[in-house]
Amino acid sequence: MTDALLHSPLHDRHVDLGAKLADFGGWEMPIEYTASGGGVLKEHAAVRESVGIFDVSHLGKATVRGPGARDFVNACLSNDLARIAPGQAQYTLCCDESGGVVDDLIAYLVADDDVFLVPNAANTSEVVRRLAAAAPEGIEVVGQHQDFGVLAVQGPRSAEVLERIGLPAGLDYMSYVDATWDGRDVRICRTGYTGEHGYELIPAWGDVTVLWDALVEVVRASGGMPAGLGARDTLRTEMGYPLHGQDLSLDISPLQARSGWAVGWKKDAFWGRAALTAEKESGPARVLRGIEALDRGIPRAHMPVLSAAGDVIGEVTSGTFSPTRRVGIGLALISADAGVEDGDEVALDVRGRRSAVKVVRPPFVDSHVR
Numbered sequence: 001m002t003d004a005l006l007h008s009p010l011h012d013r014h015v016d017l018g019a020k021l022a023d024f025g026g027w028e029m030p031i032e033y034t035a036s037g038g039g040v041l042k043e044h045a046a047v048r049e050s051v052g053i054f055d056v057s058h059l060g061k062a063t064v065r066g067p068g069a070r071d072f073v074n075a076c077l078s079n080d081l082a083r084i085a086p087g088q089a090q091y092t093l094c095c096d097e098s099g100g101v102v103d104d105l106i107a108y109l110v111a112d113d114d115v116f117l118v119p120n121a122a123n124t125s126e127v128v129r130r131l132a133a134a135a136p137e138g139i140e141v142v143g144q145h146q147d148f149g150v151l152a153v154q155g156p157r158s159a160e161v162l163e164r165i166g167l168p169a170g171l172d173y174m175s176y177v178d179a180t181w182d183g184r185d186v187r188i189c190r191t192g193y194t195g196e197h198g199y200e201l202i203p204a205w206g207d208v209t210v211l212w213d214a215l216v217e218v219v220r221a222s223g224g225m226p227a228g229l230g231a232r233d234t235l236r237t238e239m240g241y242p243l244h245g246q247d248l249s250l251d252i253s254p255l256q257a258r259s260g261w262a263v264g265w266k267k268d269a270f271w272g273r274a275a276l277t278a279e280k281e282s283g284p285a286r287v288l289r290g291i292e293a294l295d296r297g298i299p300r301a302h303m304p305v306l307s308a309a310g311d312v313i314g315e316v317t318s319g320t321f322s323p324t325r326r327v328g329i330g331l332a333l334i335s336a337d338a339g340v341e342d343g344d345e346v347a348l349d350v351r352g353r354r355s356a357v358k359v360v361r362p363p364f365v366d367s368h369v370r
Contacts, residue, residue, distance in 0.1 A: 006028070010057065010208060020034055025120060044234050047235055049156070050155055052155055052231065053212070055226075057205075061145055061147060062116075069115050071112075075269045076270060076271055078270050087177065088175050091105075092104070095270070101244065101253065102126060103119045118150070152200050153198060154192050162199060167188055182210070184203060184207045189201070195239035238363060240290055240364065242257050243318060247331050252317075255280060287333070289359050289360075289361075290329070290359065290362040294358055298321050299328050306347040306349055313346070315332060322364055
């Protein structure tokens with residue numbers, strides 16, 4: 001690993017747990033904990049069946065504050081902040097004027113003059129830069145990437161874990177509460193990226209380790225384990241959740257990624273509105289579809305998607321082996337002109353060999369987020 005990679009406050013904990021580490025958006029983060037009895041398959045199963053805990057402190061954090069902060073953010077990001085109240089969170093997109101996606105992120109509405117943002121690690125500086133450049137006088141955009149950590153407790157027993165260490169767990173989906181634990185402030189959010197009932201906890205950077213230690217002890221006692229970002233990826237793929245840089249990007253619009261539901265179409269202004277409105281009227285040229293293997297193949301990013309006649313009609317953006325379904329699954333951008341419908345059989349070009357897949361509508365497993 002290069003010395004230039006940033007480290008979570010839990011880096012030493014990950015090393016002690018025998019984590020396999022890799023670069024995620026400039027941060028050296030755990031893929032899986034093979035030496036501690038985990039591994040992607042076991043960690044994935046723990047989240048689906050009991051509970052897992054992830055360190056996702058590499059995620060970005062930023063605050064937009066000042067009179068009219070809510071209205072300012074609402075005029076920039078895609079979703080409509082007018083739909084939520086303080087104490088609620090919203091999935092939204094930062095688009096550019098072409099309609100491409102700079103990043104997808106979560107906005108936490110604190111008050112009309114205070115919005116907290118959690119972008120993806122690699123895109124945080126660009127999101128902050130764009131917002132700061134557009135901010136009118138009186139609005140301050142503050143990057144806080146290393147002011148706070150983020151711990152994700154996910155799975156059917158996640159509420160039990162929080163309650164056992166004295167944290168509030170009775171929250172509605174996409175809501176949050178600010179609480180105190182052991183004299184430390186922590187934001188508890190009913191959000192996540194796994195498709196299971198879960199929470200994301202946002203403590204101060206210096207409080208991450210002590211909170212992690214307390215949570216891991218209870219997670220293990222509840223039949224769960226720490227989980228790395230490898231399991232996070234298989235879990236999100238089973239849900240059909242897009243990953244920025246693969247299923248969403250500057251070249252893949254919200255409409256193409258079937259994320260148009262996160263666009264406030266009735267708003268007067270947001271970045272990329274003109275381009276996205278035009279694309280909506282004409283229809284996207286390609287659409288993100290789910291694919292499920294009909295043989296032993298496993299879809300992988302950039303594999304060409306072939307029609308029955310052998311013509312290239314698309315490309316896989318994300319793919320993996322589903323630990324829950326025990327089958328290859330993925331997401332693929334497929335040309336709208338191909339006329340492909342859910343249930344149709346197409347194929348992947350696997351180094352010159354055809355691998356049969358069926359087009360399906362995600363999720364690939366039942367959602368339990370609510």
